[in-house]
Amino acid sequence: MIRSVKGTRDILPPSSAIWNHVEEQARRVFRAYNYQEIRTPIFEETLVFARGVGEDTDIVTKEMYTFQDRDGASLTLRPECTASVIRAYIEHRLDQQPGLVKLYYMGPMFRRERPQKGRYRQFYQIGAEAIGSESPAVDAEVIELTAEILCAAGLANFELLLNSVGCPACRPQFTSALRDALQDVSKRLCSDCRRRAQTNPLRVLDCKVEADQPVIETLPSILDYLCEACRIHFLKVQEYLRDRAIPFQIRPRLVRGLDYYRRTTFEIVHGALGAQNAVAGGGRYDGLAETLGSKVPAPGIGFSIGEDRLVLALEETQSGGHAPAVDLFIAPLGEAAFRQVAPLARTLRRRGLVVELAPEARLKRALELAHKFGARYALIVGDEELAAGRYALRDMGSGQQRPVAPEELYESVKANVPHA
Ligand SMILES: [Zn+2]
Numbered sequence: 001m002i003r004s005v006k007g008t009r010d011i012l013p014p015s016s017a018i019w020n021h022v023e024e025q026a027r028r029v030f031r032a033y034n035y036q037e038i039r040t041p042i043f044e045e046t047l048v049f050a051r052g053v054g055e056d057t058d059i060v061t062k063e064m065y066t067f068q069d070r071d072g073a074s075l076t077l078r079p080e081c082t083a084s085v086i087r088a089y090i091e092h093r094l095d096q097q098p099g100l101v102k103l104y105y106m107g108p109m110f111r112r113e114r115p116q117k118g119r120y121r122q123f124y125q126i127g128a129e130a131i132g133s134e135s136p137a138v139d140a141e142v143i144e145l146t147a148e149i150l151c152a153a154g155l156a157n158f159e160l161l162l163n164s165v166g167c168p169a170c171r172p173q174f175t176s177a178l179r180d181a182l183q184d185v186s187k188r189l190c191s192d193c194r195r196r197a198q199t200n201p202l203r204v205l206d207c208k209v210e211a212d213q214p215v216i217e218t219l220p221s222i223l224d225y226l227c228e229a230c231r232i233h234f235l236k237v238q239e240y241l242r243d244r245a246i247p248f249q250i251r252p253r254l255v256r257g258l259d260y261y262r263r264t265t266f267e268i269v270h271g272a273l274g275a276q277n278a279v280a281g282g283g284r285y286d287g288l289a290e291t292l293g294s295k296v297p298a299p300g301i302g303f304s305i306g307e308d309r310l311v312l313a314l315e316e317t318q319s320g321g322h323a324p325a326v327d328l329f330i331a332p333l334g335e336a337a338f339r340q341v342a343p344l345a346r347t348l349r350r351r352g353l354v355v356e357l358a359p360e361a362r363l364k365r366a367l368e369l370a371h372k373f374g375a376r377y378a379l380i381v382g383d384e385e386l387a388a389g390r391y392a393l394r395d396m397g398s399g400q401q402r403p404v405a406p407e408e409l410y411e412s413v414k415a416n417v418p419h420a
Pocket residue numbers: 166167168169170171226227228229230231
């Protein structure tokens with residue numbers, strides 16, 4: 001048997017209905033915050049991510065799907081979308097547009113991670129970028145937007161973790177303090193951390209190895225090293241979040257696994273997801289556009305929601321109800337009836353009802369099927385009904401049946417289904 005590739009999966013009904021629900025809610029909320037969709041290619045020149053995400057990140061060193069194209073070009077399946085969005089922003093001169101450029105995306109990303117619960121090599125992100133301002137007001141709105149989407153999707157009891165990772169003016173002092181502190185303790189850390197202690201000490205703070213955590217806890221806090229401008233920026237973000245009654249916890253070791261972050265970083269975690277419990281994360285990336293070759297600065301902040309993990313959390317905390325039910329199950333008993341009701345089914349579907357039309361039906365079997373579909377009503381059309389010009393409409397809840405003329409059918413059903 002041919003199976004899906006390790007770390008990938010099929011998303012099947014009824015689970016796919018939850019995915020649709022999440023995406024519909026996200027689009028609705030994005031619209032309310034005046035974000036518009038961008039669709040970037042699934043693959044880019046490897047350079048976009050190597051530069052954009054950072055050469056010494058886990059993503060770039062270990063997890064990218066990179067391949068050589070037939071003409072020798074190095075291409076990579078996108079491991080995240082921010083670098084692609086900034087590449088597009090520069091390429092299409094979106095900096096010429098008035099005001100903030102506010103873009104959202106949703107779709108698959110690819111990382112060759114160790115497969116585990118809620119982690120896939122093809123995974124899905126819903127995210128957004130607000131480009132063109134350094135203002136902490138934008139940070140607060142982007143964080144609010146992230147939380148609003150999670151709420152709209154139906155997630156409750158999540159926590160917001162917040163930090164500032166400084167800027168090029170203050171981070172070097174922190175990095176060197178970190179490097180000094182690591183000299184004494186790095187031998188007690190994992191091999192990756194020992195390497196990172198030399199090459200990119202900040203990345204040590206990202207380490208997920210359980211045994212390293214007590215040592216990491218003793219390392220210096222970046223909040224003690226922020227410059228005046230970063231300190232004020234961070235205080236403003238916190239103030240604006242309090243104004244909006246958005247609770248948060250400050251986590252000085254939250255640096256996130258990407259080199260491009262500056263100042264604000266945040267993560268949203270949920271208890272249903274276990275140890276690696278982040279359902280969303282994001283941060284500010286004021287220097288990224290320049291790293292990718294932009295001549296004009298394009299300060300920005302964005303976030304991404306791990307859709308796989310959000311759906312998992314919803315499935316673990318909610319009790320069903322997402323499988324879309326059928327409004328009307330039509331059971332024509334015989335060829336003549338079938339030919340009569342097929343155009344009727346089309347009309348009802350056009351008017352927004354969810355209609356299942358049985359291709360051939362025997363009464364008992366049809367009613368069983370209507371039950372299995374969770375149909376609100378069944379319509380039984382046999383020779384007798386055809387002759388009378390009135391069909392038998394059966395309420396599948398009560399079992400009661402009454403004759404209804406075809407032209408009254410829509411109103412009769414619509415009155416008792418939630419969505420129509
Ligand atoms: Zn600074």
